[in-house]
Amino acid sequence: GRGFAFQRKRKIERQYRKLLKKRRQVHSQQDNQFTDTYPEHLKHLYLAEEEKLKKRRRTPHDSVSSEEKLNKAADGCGVYGYVCLMIISVSRTRTFSSRPIVTQEKFKNKTSNQKAKEEYEKIKAERARKKEEAEKRKQQREEAQRLYKQKKMEAYKILSKKTKKGQPNLNLQVEFLLQKIQQNT
Numbered sequence: 001g002r003g004f005a006f007q008r009k010r011k012i013e014r015q016y017r018k019l020l021k022k023r024r025q026v027h028s029q030q031d032n033q034f035t036d037t038y039p040e041h042l043k044h045l046y047l048a049e050e051e052k053l054k055k056r057r058r059t060p061h062d063s064v065s066s067e068e069k070l071n072k073a074a075d076g077c078g079v080y081g082y083v084c085l086m087i088i089s090v091s092r093t094r095t096f097s098s099r100p101i102v103t104q105e106k107f108k109n110k111t112s113n114q115k116a117k118e119e120y121e122k123i124k125a126e127r128a129r130k131k132e133e134a135e136k137r138k139q140q141r142e143e144a145q146r147l148y149k150q151k152k153m154e155a156y157k158i159l160s161k162k163t164k165k166g167q168p169n170l171n172l173q174v175e176f177l178l179q180k181i182q183q184n185t
Helices: 004-033 038-055 063-074 078-098 104-108 112-159 172-182
Strands: none
Touching: 112 172
């Protein structure tokens, strides 16, 4: 019959087919991942940039004679020639990559991306400066308000004092006014 076991079997088969289909898609994506595909309208720019980089990388150190030296050094290693060749080439590339490849031309001609980054950094710095100034103004305002309230409270305490009979203490009020006049002059 077609009981639950049959349905379970069909479900597992469907999942297996889905998995196979996903794997095929992943493999096709991985193959395309390592090929350089540039948009048509910008292709000439990317290719020109590649050529520039290739020309910069060509130095006397990378000439054919250095390749021959590497091969001779690898032959001298015997059985492990390939491993020696790999170690030598890795050490050579490591020293090569540590050298800066910056020319004066790079400083003169900035790409639009570099210009945009600089513009963004300027705007960012300006915003940070404005934010800092606003924070300073806010702190000064809060400090001024705190001092104002403190003075107000002291004046209120002095002016609101009463005598034993509940009458306003005129002596303290006159002293307060005298202090105020002396501070103004």
